[in-house]
Amino acid sequence: MNDFVYFFTFQDPSIAFVVLGITLLGIGAAYVGTFSFLDKKALIGDAISHAVLPGICLGFILAGQKDPAYIVTGAFVSGALATFLTSWLRTNTKLSEDTIIAAMLSVFFGFGIVLLTVIQKTGNPEMAGLNQFIFGNAIAILEEDLLIYGGLAVLIIICLSLFQKEFSLLVFNPDYGKAIGYPMGTIRLVFNVLMILSVVIGIQAIGVVLMAALLITPGAAARFWTDKLGPLLILAALFAVISGIIGTYISFVFPQMPTGPWVVVCLSTVALISFLFAPKKGVVFKMVARNRYLRKSHREHILKTLYKALEEGKESLTIEEIYEAFPYQTQESINSIKSLYEDQLIIKNQNVISLSIKGKSAAKRVVRLHRLWELYLNEYMNIAPDHVHDSAEKLEHILTPELEDLLENRLNFPKLDPHQETIPRDHDEL
Amino acid sequence: MMSFDPNAFLIISTASLIAISCGLLGVFMMLRKMSMTGDAISHAVLPGIVIGFFISGSQRGLEVIIGAGILGILATLMIDWFRKKAKVQLDASIGITFTLLFAIGIILINVLAYKVDLDQECVLYGEIAYLPIDLWITGSGMNLGPRITWLAVLNLILVLGFIVSLFKELSLTSFDEGFSLVIGLPAGAINLALMSMVSYTTVSSFEAVGAILVVALLVVPPATAFLWTKKLIPLIKITAGLGVIISIIGYYFAYWLDSSIAGMMVSVSGVIFLASAILKSKKPNFKFGTKIADKPFSI
Amino acid sequence: MITQVANPILEIHDLTVSYDQSPVLWNVDLSLPPGQLIGVLGPNGAGKSTLIKSVMGLVPPTSGHILIFGKELNSVRSKISYVPQRESVDWNFPASVLDVVLMGTYGKLGLFKRPGKKEKELSMECLEKVGMQAFFNRQISELSGGQQQRVFIARALAQEADLYLMDEPFAGVDMATETAIFQLLKEMTQEGKTIVVVHHDIHSAMNYFDWLIMLNLHLVASGPKNEVATEELLRKTYGGKLNLLSKVSELIRQTDFNPLKS
Numbered sequence: 001m002n003d004f005v006y007f008f009t010f011q012d013p014s015i016a017f018v019v020l021g022i023t024l025l026g027i028g029a030a031y032v033g034t035f036s037f038l039d040k041k042a043l044i045g046d047a048i049s050h051a052v053l054p055g056i057c058l059g060f061i062l063a064g065q066k067d068p069a070y071i072v073t074g075a076f077v078s079g080a081l082a083t084f085l086t087s088w089l090r091t092n093t094k095l096s097e098d099t100i101i102a103a104m105l106s107v108f109f110g111f112g113i114v115l116l117t118v119i120q121k122t123g124n125p126e127m128a129g130l131n132q133f134i135f136g137n138a139i140a141i142l143e144e145d146l147l148i149y150g151g152l153a154v155l156i157i158i159c160l161s162l163f164q165k166e167f168s169l170l171v172f173n174p175d176y177g178k179a180i181g182y183p184m185g186t187i188r189l190v191f192n193v194l195m196i197l198s199v200v201i202g203i204q205a206i207g208v209v210l211m212a213a214l215l216i217t218p219g220a221a222a223r224f225w226t227d228k229l230g231p232l233l234i235l236a237a238l239f240a241v242i243s244g245i246i247g248t249y250i251s252f253v254f255p256q257m258p259t260g261p262w263v264v265v266c267l268s269t270v271a272l273i274s275f276l277f278a279p280k281k282g283v284v285f286k287m288v289a290r291n292r293y294l295r296k297s298h299r300e301h302i303l304k305t306l307y308k309a310l311e312e313g314k315e316s317l318t319i320e321e322i323y324e325a326f327p328y329q330t331q332e333s334i335n336s337i338k339s340l341y342e343d344q345l346i347i348k349n350q351n352v353i354s355l356s357i358k359g360k361s362a363a364k365r366v367v368r369l370h371r372l373w374e375l376y377l378n379e380y381m382n383i384a385p386d387h388v389h390d391s392a393e394k395l396e397h398i399l400t401p402e403l404e405d406l407l408e409n410r411l412n413f414p415k416l417d418p419h420q421e422t423i424p425r426d427h428d429e430l
Numbered sequence: 431m432m433s434f435d436p437n438a439f440l441i442i443s444t445a446s447l448i449a450i451s452c453g454l455l456g457v458f459m460m461l462r463k464m465s466m467t468g469d470a471i472s473h474a475v476l477p478g479i480v481i482g483f484f485i486s487g488s489q490r491g492l493e494v495i496i497g498a499g500i501l502g503i504l505a506t507l508m509i510d511w512f513r514k515k516a517k518v519q520l521d522a523s524i525g526i527t528f529t530l531l532f533a534i535g536i537i538l539i540n541v542l543a544y545k546v547d548l549d550q551e552c553v554l555y556g557e558i559a560y561l562p563i564d565l566w567i568t569g570s571g572m573n574l575g576p577r578i579t580w581l582a583v584l585n586l587i588l589v590l591g592f593i594v595s596l597f598k599e600l601s602l603t604s605f606d607e608g609f610s611l612v613i614g615l616p617a618g619a620i621n622l623a624l625m626s627m628v629s630y631t632t633v634s635s636f637e638a639v640g641a642i643l644v645v646a647l648l649v650v651p652p653a654t655a656f657l658w659t660k661k662l663i664p665l666i667k668i669t670a671g672l673g674v675i676i677s678i679i680g681y682y683f684a685y686w687l688d689s690s691i692a693g694m695m696v697s698v699s700g701v702i703f704l705a706s707a708i709l710k711s712k713k714p715n716f717k718f719g720t721k722i723a724d725k726p727f728s729i
Numbered sequence: 730m731i732t733q734v735a736n737p738i739l740e741i742h743d744l745t746v747s748y749d750q751s752p753v754l755w756n757v758d759l760s761l762p763p764g765q766l767i768g769v770l771g772p773n774g775a776g777k778s779t780l781i782k783s784v785m786g787l788v789p790p791t792s793g794h795i796l797i798f799g800k801e802l803n804s805v806r807s808k809i810s811y812v813p814q815r816e817s818v819d820w821n822f823p824a825s826v827l828d829v830v831l832m833g834t835y836g837k838l839g840l841f842k843r844p845g846k847k848e849k850e851l852s853m854e855c856l857e858k859v860g861m862q863a864f865f866n867r868q869i870s871e872l873s874g875g876q877q878q879r880v881f882i883a884r885a886l887a888q889e890a891d892l893y894l895m896d897e898p899f900a901g902v903d904m905a906t907e908t909a910i911f912q913l914l915k916e917m918t919q920e921g922k923t924i925v926v927v928h929h930d931i932h933s934a935m936n937y938f939d940w941l942i943m944l945n946l947h948l949v950a951s952g953p954k955n956e957v958a959t960e961e962l963l964r965k966t967y968g969g970k971l972n973l974l975s976k977v978s979e980l981i982r983q984t985d986f987n988p989l990k991s
Contacts, residue, residue, distance in 0.1 A: 042521040043466055085704070092711035094821045094870075095653055102465035103653045103703060106646030110696025113643070117690040135536055209473075213529035220522040257540055261533035268530040275516040280985065283515055289985030297988075380971055381947040382731055383756050387743055390792070391756055394988045398980060406973055461822060595841055602832050605822045608813055612785050613836030613888070614806040660868040662823040 033215030049211035051082030053112025136207030136260030224278035371417035449673030452647035474505035476535025502629020732952035744793035768938035810890035833887030
C-alpha cells in the first residue's frame with residue numbers, strides 16, 4: 001500500500017519522469033499502431049520491433065556503453081533497413097508478405113542475438129543494461145534517456161495529429177490519394193519513419209519481443225468501441241497509457257519483474273474485455289441482442305395468435321390454448337404473457353386472455369407486416385405462396401415504419417396477401 | 431584443415447537434424463501463408479513449457495512437451511476464435527495471441543524462478559554448445575550419449591513420418607483448401623495436426639536453439655528454397671540441404687567469433703536468403719538487360 | 730417463371746445466405762433435372778458464386794436446405810465435382826499441371842493412399858480432353874490464366890462425378906477453347922452427367938445451355954432455356970437490384986443480431 005501511495009503521488013521525481021515517459025510513448029505507439037492496424041499491416045510492427053535488436057547492439061558496441069543517442073540511432077537504422085528489405089522483397093520476389101515478415105523478423109533477431117553474445121563475451125559491465133531491451137524495464141529509464149525518448153514521442157504525436165488526413169488517406173484508399181495529387185510515396189515514407197521511431201522509443205520500456213503488442217493491441221481493442229477515427233485514436237492511446245503505467249508500477253514494486261510482459265497482460269485484458277462486452281460488436285452483447293430479439297419475437301407471435309383467433313371469431317384464448325400453440329416453449333410463453341400484461345397489451349381474466357385496444361393495434365401491425373412481406377416476396381421475387389411464410393415470420397419483427405410505408409406504396413395498399421387473407425389496417429373493424 | 435572434432439560433429443549434426451525438421455514443416459507453413467502463425471506458436475508455447483517444467487520438476491519431463499503441445503493448439507484456436515467469433519482481422523489476432531501468451535510465459539518464469547531453473551536467455555537463444563556435456567544416462571547408469579541429439583532424431587523421424595503419410599493431404603489443403611473440403615478431406619483436422627507438429631518441434635528444439643530462433647529455421651530455409659524452384663519435391667530437398675549448410679557454416683562462424691551458434695545459423699541463413707533474393711529478383715537484371723518473361727503459349 | 734421438376738438431381742429449398750449478416754441470396758427455391766447443361770446467369774454480385782458455394786457446403790446457409798440426388802451433401806461427395814474460381818488459389822504454388830489434376834482423384838483415394846498409375850492415366854486423359862496434355866509436366870505458375878482455368882476443369886473431370894458445378898470456368902479463356910470445352914460438356918450431358926456452369930456472357934449462354942437459372946439476389950427464373958430466355962426476365966435479372974430489398978438487407982445488417990438465422 002505504501003508502495004502504491006509512494007508511486008502514484010509521484011513524490012519521487014524520477015518516478016514522475018518515468019510515468020511521463022511511458023505516457024508519451026504509449027500515446028505515440030498507440031497512434032501509429034492504430035493506423036497500421038487499420039492498414040492491415042499490424043505485423044510489420046512486430047517485424048520492426050524484433051529487427052531493432054542488432055542496431056541496439058551495434059550502437060552499444062560503437063559507443064562502448066549504454067548511450068541513448070547511439071542506441072536510438074542504431075535501432076532506427078536497423079529498423080529502417082528491415083522495413084526497406086520487407087517492401088523490396090514484396091515487390092521483387094514471389095514470396096508472400098507473411099513469409100517475408102516472418103523471415104525478416106527472425107533473421108534480424110538472430111543476428112541481434114549473435115551480437116548480444118559477442119558483447120557478453122567481452123565482459124562489458126554495462127551488458128546487464130542491454131538485456132533490459134529484450135523484455136523491457138521502464139524503471140531503469142534515466143532522465144537523460146527520457147529527454148530523447150519523450151522528445152521523439154512528442155514528435156510522433158505532433159506529426160500524426162498534423163497529417164491525420166493524409167495518413168487516413170494512406171490507410172483507407174491510397175490509389176484515390178494518388179489520383180487527386182497527393183504524394184502518397186512520401187506519405188508512406190513518413191509513416192514508416194514514424195512507425196520505426198515509435199518502436200525505437202518503446203523498446204527500453206517494453207522490450208523488443210513484446211513491443212508489437214503496444215502497437216497492435218490498443219487499436220484492435222479500441223476498434224470494438226467506435227467506428228470513428230478520432231475517438232478510436234484517443235481510446236487506443238488511453239488503453240496504452242493505462243497499461244503502461246500499471247506495468248511500470250509492477251516493476252517498481254517487484255524489481256525483478258520486467259515491465260513488458262505486464263504491460264502486455266494489461267493490454268490483452270482490456271482487449272479481451274472489449275471483444276466480449278463492447279456494445280454492438282462484443283460477443284456477449286451479440287448474445288444479449290439475440291435473446292432480446294427472441295423475446296420480442298415470441299411476444300409478437302402471441303399477439304398474432306390472439307389476433308388470428310379474433311379473425312376466426314374467438315374473442316379470447318385460454319392460457320392452455322396459447323401454451324399449446326407454442327409447444328416446448330411454455331416457459332417463454334409464461335414470460336411473454338407476463339410482460340405483455342405489464343405493458344397492457346393483453347387483458348387477463350383468470351385463465352382467459354384477450355387483446356386490449358392497444359394490443360389489437362400492435363397485433364394488427366405485426367400481422368400487416370407479415371402479410372405485406374409475403375405479398376412482396378410473391379409479387380416481386382416470384383416466390384410461391386407456400387414458401388413465403390418462413391421469411392415473413394422473421395422479418396415481421398424488424399421491419400421499420402419507413403419500410404412499411406415503402407411496402408404499402410410499392411404494393412399499392414393491397415387488400416389481400418398471397419393466401420387471400422386480409423391485410424389489416426388500423427381503422428379496420430374486426 | 432581442421433582435424434576431426436567429435437564435439438563439432440555432434441553439434442553440427444544435431445543442428446542439422448533440428449533445421450531439417452523445422453524446414454520440412456516450414457515448407458507447408460509457408461505454402462499455407464501461415465509463417466506468422468508458426469512464429470506465433472513458437473512464442474506461445476512458452477507458458478506451456480514453464481508449467482510443464484513446474485509440474486515435472488525438470489525440463490526433460492514429458493509434461494513439458496504435453497504442456498507446450500496444448501499451448502500450441504490453444505494459440506491456434508485463440509487466433510481462430512479472435513478471427514471468427516470476435517471478427518478481429520487475422521494479423522491483429524496473431525499479434526495479440528502470441529504477445530499475450532509469451533508475456534504470461536515470461537511472468538511465470540519470474541514468479542516461479544525459485545522452482546523452475548529456466549532463464550530467459552535459454553528460452554531466447556538456447557545453447558546448443560552445451561549439448562555434448564548434457565548426456566542421457568539411464569537408471570542403470572548407462573551413458574547413451576547426448577540427450578538433445580536423441581530428441582532431435584526422434585523429432586525428425588516423427589516429422590518425416592507425418593509428412594510422408596499425409597503428403598497428399600498436406601499439399602492439397604495448402605494449395606486449395608476449399609477443394610479439399612469439397613471432396614471431403616478433413617482440412618481442419620489436418621491443419622491442427624500440422625500445428626501440433628510445429629508446437630512439438632518447437633519444444634523439442636527450444637533447448638538447443640531457443641524458442642524464437644526456431645521461427646527462423648521454420649521460415650528462412652523454405653523461403654530461400656522457394657526462390658530457386660517451382661516444384662514441390664525439389665523445394666523440400668533444397669530446404670533440407672540448406673538446413674545442413676547453415677548448420678555447418680553457422681557453427682564455424684560462431685566458433686570463430688565466439689558467439690551464439692543458433693544465432694549465427696540464423697544469420698547465415700539470412701545472408702543466403704538475401705543473396706538468393708537479389709539473384710532471383712523479378713527486377714530487370716542490369717547485367718543481362720531487361721528480360722521480359724515470355725508469355726506462356728496458348729494453343 | 731420457376732419450373733420445378735420431378736426426380737430432380739439437385740433441390741434447393743428456401744435457401745438464404747448472408748455474408749456478415751447481410752443477405753446476398755434470398756429464398757432461393759429450385760430443382761434441376763438430370764442430364765442437362767445448366768447455366769447460372771446474373772449481374773455482378775447477384776449471388777451466383779454464393780449459390781454454387783452453398784451447394785458445395787463452402788458457405789453455411791442462413792436458412793434453408795439442399796438435397797443432391799435426394800441426399801445430404803456428405804453422403805454424396807464422391808458424385809459431385811467442383812471447379813472453383815481461378816482467383817481462389819495462389820498459382821505460385823509449387824505443383825505441376827499433372828499434380829493439380831491428380832488432386833481430383835484424392836476424394837476417391839481416401840486418406841494416406843498415394844495416387845498410382847491408374848490415377849495418372851485418368852488424369853492424362855482428362856488433360857487431353859481440355860487440350861492440355863502437352864503441358865502435363867509444366868509448373869502451374871508458368872501457365873496463362875486461360876490455361877490455369879483448363880487445368881481446373883481437367884481436375885474436375887478427374888473426379889469422375891455425376892454432377893459438376895463450375896464457377897466461372899471460362900473467365901479468361903479464349904473463344905476457340907471455350908467452344909471446344911462447351912462441346913465436351915455437351916457430350917458429357919449426353920452420357921447422363923449434369924453440369925451447372927456460372928457464366929458471365931449472356932450471348933454465348935443462349936447458344937450453349939439447355940436450362941437457365943437467373944439470379945439477382947433472389948431467383949428470377951429457373952427453367953428450360955426456350956421458356957425463360959424472355960426479354961422481360963432478362964430485364965428483371967440485369968435491370969438493377971430491387972430497391973426495397975437492398976433497404977431490407979441494410980436494415981438486417983444493422984440489427985444487432987441476424988434474425989434470418991433459424
